[in-house]
Amino acid sequence: MWKPDRHSQQPLYEQIADHLEQRISYGEFPPGSLLPSERKLAEQLGVNRSTVIMAFAELRSTGIIESRTGSGTRVSATKWGVAPKHTPNWKRYSEGGGFLPNLPFMRKIREALAHNPELIDFASGELAGDLAPNDEIAALMSEHRYTSYLGYDNPQGYIPLRQALVSYLEAHRNIRTTEASVLVTSGSQQSLYLITQCLLSPGDAVAIEDPSYCYSLPMFQSAGLRLFRLPVDRYGIDPDDVRALYKKHRIKMVFTNPNFQNPTGTVLAAERRKRLLDVASELALPIVEDDPFSLTSYDGAPPSPLKAMDEIGSVLYIGSFSKIAASGLRIGWMVAPRAIAERLADARQQMDFGLSVIPQQVAAQFLNSAYFEPHLERLRMQLLFKRDLLVESLHRELGDLIRFEIPQGGLHLWCKLTPDIHDGKLLEEAVRRGVVFVPGSVYGSDSGFVRFTFARARTEDIPSGIARFAEALRATTDG
Amino acid sequence: MWKPDRHSQQPLYEQIADHLEQRISYGEFPPGSLLPSERKLAEQLGVNRSTVIMAFAELRSTGIIESRTGSGTRVSATKWGVAPKHTPNWKRYSEGGGFLPNLPFMRKIREALAHNPELIDFASGELAGDLAPNDEIAALMSEHRYTSYLGYDNPQGYIPLRQALVSYLEAHRNIRTTEASVLVTSGSQQSLYLITQCLLSPGDAVAIEDPSYCYSLPMFQSAGLRLFRLPVDRYGIDPDDVRALYKKHRIKMVFTNPNFQNPTGTVLAAERRKRLLDVASELALPIVEDDPFSLTSYDGAPPSPLKAMDEIGSVLYIGSFSKIAASGLRIGWMVAPRAIAERLADARQQMDFGLSVIPQQVAAQFLNSAYFEPHLERLRMQLLFKRDLLVESLHRELGDLIRFEIPQGGLHLWCKLTPDIHDGKLLEEAVRRGVVFVPGSVYGSDSGFVRFTFARARTEDIPSGIARFAEALRATTDG
Numbered sequence: 013m014w015k016p017d018r019h020s021q022q023p024l025y026e027q028i029a030d031h032l033e034q035r036i037s038y039g040e041f042p043p044g045s046l047l048p049s050e051r052k053l054a055e056q057l058g059v060n061r062s063t064v065i066m067a068f069a070e071l072r073s074t075g076i077i078e079s080r081t082g083s084g085t086r087v088s089a090t091k092w093g094v095a096p097k098h099t100p101n102w103k104r105y106s107e108g109g110g111f112l113p114n115l116p117f118m119r120k121i122r123e124a125l126a127h128n129p130e131l132i133d134f135a136s137g138e139l140a141g142d143l144a145p146n147d148e149i150a151a152l153m154s155e156h157r158y159t160s161y162l163g164y165d166n167p168q169g170y171i172p173l174r175q176a177l178v179s180y181l182e183a184h185r186n187i188r189t190t191e192a193s194v195l196v197t198s199g200s201q202q203s204l205y206l207i208t209q210c211l212l213s214p215g216d217a218v219a220i221e222d223p224s225y226c227y228s229l230p231m232f233q234s235a236g237l238r239l240f241r242l243p244v245d246r247y248g249i250d251p252d253d254v255r256a257l258y259k260k261h262r263i264k265m266v267f268t269n270p271n272f273q274n275p276t277g278t279v280l281a282a283e284r285r286k287r288l289l290d291v292a293s294e295l296a297l298p299i300v301e302d303d304p305f306s307l308t309s310y311d312g313a314p315p316s317p318l319k320a321m322d323e324i325g326s327v328l329y330i331g332s333f334s335k336i337a338a339s340g341l342r343i344g345w346m347v348a349p350r351a352i353a354e355r356l357a358d359a360r361q362q363m364d365f366g367l368s369v370i371p372q373q374v375a376a377q378f379l380n381s382a383y384f385e386p387h388l389e390r391l392r393m394q395l396l397f398k399r400d401l402l403v404e405s406l407h408r409e410l411g412d413l414i415r416f417e418i419p420q421g422g423l424h425l426w427c428k429l430t431p432d433i434h435d436g437k438l439l440e441e442a443v444r445r446g447v448v449f450v451p452g453s454v455y456g457s458d459s460g461f462v463r464f465t466f467a468r469a470r471t472e473d474i475p476s477g478i479a480r481f482a483e484a485l486r487a488t489t490d491g
Numbered sequence: 492m493w494k495p496d497r498h499s500q501q502p503l504y505e506q507i508a509d510h511l512e513q514r515i516s517y518g519e520f521p522p523g524s525l526l527p528s529e530r531k532l533a534e535q536l537g538v539n540r541s542t543v544i545m546a547f548a549e550l551r552s553t554g555i556i557e558s559r560t561g562s563g564t565r566v567s568a569t570k571w572g573v574a575p576k577h578t579p580n581w582k583r584y585s586e587g588g589g590f591l592p593n594l595p596f597m598r599k600i601r602e603a604l605a606h607n608p609e610l611i612d613f614a615s616g617e618l619a620g621d622l623a624p625n626d627e628i629a630a631l632m633s634e635h636r637y638t639s640y641l642g643y644d645n646p647q648g649y650i651p652l653r654q655a656l657v658s659y660l661e662a663h664r665n666i667r668t669t670e671a672s673v674l675v676t677s678g679s680q681q682s683l684y685l686i687t688q689c690l691l692s693p694g695d696a697v698a699i700e701d702p703s704y705c706y707s708l709p710m711f712q713s714a715g716l717r718l719f720r721l722p723v724d725r726y727g728i729d730p731d732d733v734r735a736l737y738k739k740h741r742i743k744m745v746f747t748n749p750n751f752q753n754p755t756g757t758v759l760a761a762e763r764r765k766r767l768l769d770v771a772s773e774l775a776l777p778i779v780e781d782d783p784f785s786l787t788s789y790d791g792a793p794p795s796p797l798k799a800m801d802e803i804g805s806v807l808y809i810g811s812f813s814k815i816a817a818s819g820l821r822i823g824w825m826v827a828p829r830a831i832a833e834r835l836a837d838a839r840q841q842m843d844f845g846l847s848v849i850p851q852q853v854a855a856q857f858l859n860s861a862y863f864e865p866h867l868e869r870l871r872m873q874l875l876f877k878r879d880l881l882v883e884s885l886h887r888e889l890g891d892l893i894r895f896e897i898p899q900g901g902l903h904l905w906c907k908l909t910p911d912i913h914d915g916k917l918l919e920e921a922v923r924r925g926v927v928f929v930p931g932s933v934y935g936s937d938s939g940f941v942r943f944t945f946a947r948a949r950t951e952d953i954p955s956g957i958a959r960f961a962e963a964l965r966a967t968t969d970g
């Protein structure tokens with residue numbers, strides 16, 4: 013990101029005016045488009061707002077930009093000569109399409125983190141760098157060569173990776189499958205995307221958990237699906253609710269995250285698993301089992317997946333490296349009947365032509381390596397340590413103001429705040445104090461819930477992060 | 492892929508029956524689903540069809556599968572005990588969704604290549620392994636470490652890669668832009684996908700070239716777009732046709748591949764470029780410039796892109812590594828007004844959460860390295876050599892039966908066959924003789940056209956590949 017040079021002879025405001033003029037002339041801001049506000053620019057460039065005001069005045073004087081009170085500053089629509097030239101109405105195009113934008117809270121959190129990398133991050137649902145197997149992967153990468161084939165690959169996924177996944181699934185998830193039934197995806201995210209786009213049609217009804225990660229994804233609404241809720245209690249969802257939704261709304265699919273659910277950390281009870289599969293087979297209803305967290309189980313005994321009990325092929329199973337290794341690898345997988353795996357591979361070929369072969373090779377090597385098991389063991393211990401530290405800090409700082417169940421796996425702690433609070437205000441106060449979390453409403457809950465991810469923040473920051481959160485909470489409830 | 496063990500004591504048909512039973516029990520073929528035909532299985536397993544017939548008989552006798560004349564062999568729907576259990580109707584699900592399957596010819600070619608890697612490949616539109624910078628990339632990868640950060644990254648793309656692209660675009664494409672306007676994608680394919688999905692709405696009219704790569708992509712129809720054709724002559728598309736389509740159908744966007752167009756190899760004439768931009772600015776019409784081939788220009792002077800002449804921001808520019816380095820890296824880019832780049836990044840976060848950071852780092856290093864320029868020079872020389880060899884072979888083998896313009900860049904040669912032929916039959920005859928090409932109808936042409944990619948086949952195979960093609964053509968026209 014460009015910053016003005018404070019040692020230059022040229023005044024800051026002139027440097028900024030020149031810089032903006034260049035960005036405009038390069039097409040970043042076409043004629044008629046809105047520039048960032050004075051306040052935002054000042055923040056980004058690390059200057060006083062008055063400096064930006066002077067830079068804007070400079071540009072206005074040359075006719076390049078125009079300001080109108082209340083509607084911000086725009087690039088002049090007519091600055092390019094006399095002939096009437098018309099830039100496409102990019103604003104209208106960007107509002108076109110069926111794709112809904114991300115939720116405002118998620119965008120706010122992303123922006124806050126991009127702007128201030130020093131924030132204590134209880135929001136990003138992923139591992140801290142020192143929990144990821146960075147050294148192991150570096151070691152593997154220095155031993156191997158990745159360039160024997162760099163052409164278009166099978167869009168269903170690199171075959172040695174699919175083979176490694178077949179072994180992994182049998183050894184770790186008690187799932188027996190074949191490489192023809194495995195589809196490699198860009199994380200669980202792309203598996204969910206392919207299912208919602210290619211196996212369901214706009215107007216179809218589907219059931220998702222409440223609260224649920226799925227609510228954080230406008231993807232479901234973008235696909236035009238009608239969403240119905242399955243409340244999650246201490247034992248997970250109730251299979252009778254599935255039957256009721258089918259009777260009432262003819263739901264076409266059930267999305268569930270039965271093992272250390274995001275955000276609640278709940279594990280679906282064994283007896284309910286059996287009943288859920290019975291309901292599915294009674295109604296010929298497919299179940300999507302999103303299972304990214306199982307292997308984080310702190311006692312080393314991951315819950316067995318629904319898929320392992322699925323005798324008739326009701327379950328589409330989704331897994332990922334994101335929560336047990338590294339989210340930036342973007343490696344996930346789906347296990348599905350062969351015809352479905354092939355159908356989705358065919359569709360995704362049109363979307364992205366499959367994943368890069370390099371991270372697929374890395375993932376296969378890591379799964380097959382002697383590093384994998386010790387990594388998992390270390391990961392579980394570290395997560396347990398961080399969870400305990402978070403729990404302790406919450407008790408110390410918040411006492412009765414907060415209630416939660418202690419999860420036995422996963423990266424998150426789901427909390428109910430006892431004071432009546434306003435989600436957005438609390439987030440704002442927290443960001444101001446240098447800490448972020450995800451408001452529960454993002455997962456479809458009423459306000460008053462909070463998700464803390466304890467896996468991402470540095471261990472030493474957890475106590476002070478919670479102290480800051482406690483301050484923010486006090487400021488919100490007092491205000 | 493599993494094969495029966497010919498040295499085993501167990502008869503082949505029994506091995507096959509056991510193997511199929513296992514695959515069925517693993518869920519690759521759920522109850523009620525169709526098994527591959529006897530002929531296909533025999534081919535895949537390298538056995539006689541009669542062996543497969545015996546294996547099927549074995550499975551039928553245990554009630555696991557059922558055959559009905561005319562409708563193939565299915566996994567029995569009731570084999571799992573007495574309780575009425577219902578597998579989801581996966582067939583119906585796989586026909587759901589808005590996503591159209593790939594064109595039958597493309598699937599046929601893909602299957603033929605997967606089945607027989609020895610085919611001489613004039614179909615895959617990519618570089619041969621020895622044209623790709625495999626050694627250079629291997630050298631770079633052994634010098635660097637890729638694991639300093641493996642978390643979720645900015646969905647708009649890894650910033651050092653966007654910075655490298657800004658320099659590349661200025662140095663090689665005469666395009667001035669900023670990293671905020673660059674979006675990194677999984678090849679041009681994903682750029683096109685994001686544009687059609689997120690900036691256009693179902694029912695919108697768009698113009699595409701005829702013939703065109705776009706016709707090979709059901710993606711446009713999947714997005715519900717109405718397609719109108721811009722005929723390509725020796726000088727590319729005619730801007731007056733664009734105006735006419737706008738008047739008549741209110742087209743919302745124009746897709747063009749002006750530099751060494753796929754499949755024709757045409758370069759849009761300079762005078763038409765200017766007029767095209769004038770029409771675009773007159774009508775406020777966005778132009779998507781898909782530009783994967785420019786740097787292959789055999790004389791070393793790539794045509795300047797439309798984007799470099801675009802003063803008001805009418806052009807969305809798309810580039811890719813696929814045709815100048817390696818398609819398996821899956822690295823492409825788009826240059827767009829900032830608001831559009833950010834909108835698409837936001838949407839793609841919900842689709843795949845961005846690309847793996849590893850190939851993005853590799854791509855940035857390669858662009859910034861001293862390897863890049865010499866690689867391009869070598870690539871151009873080798874492509875020219877292969878093009879000449881193909882042209883020679885066609886003249887020798889086919890003489891008057893074929894007509895073409897000789898392209899000055901790109902990977903393809905576009906030919907008109909003078910005999911009246913049936914596309915599908917010719918492809919079948921060619922595959923039988925060990926060679927594949929793409930029938931012109933895939934690109935929206937009438938039958939009688941053929942696209943030969945000369946970049947992919949081994950140089951030494953080009954003459955014999957064309958000899959086989961000539962045989963196939965004779966067999967088709969005689970038949």
Ligand SMILES: Cc1ncc(COP(=O)(O)O)c(C=O)c1O
Pocket residue numbers: 137198199200201202225269274302304331332333334335339344844
């Ligand atoms: C339940 C669940 N599913 C899917 C995802 C997507 O993760 P990825 O695409 O990185 O595998 C997440 C990430 O937070 C998740 O919590």
Ligand SMILES: Cc1ncc(COP(=O)(O)O)c(C=O)c1O
Pocket residue numbers: 365616677678679680681704748753781783810811812813814818823
């Ligand atoms: C004109 C054109 N655009 C886009 C693509 C997609 O290529 P990639 O996604 O590998 O960049 C191709 C590939 O054949 C092409 O020819």
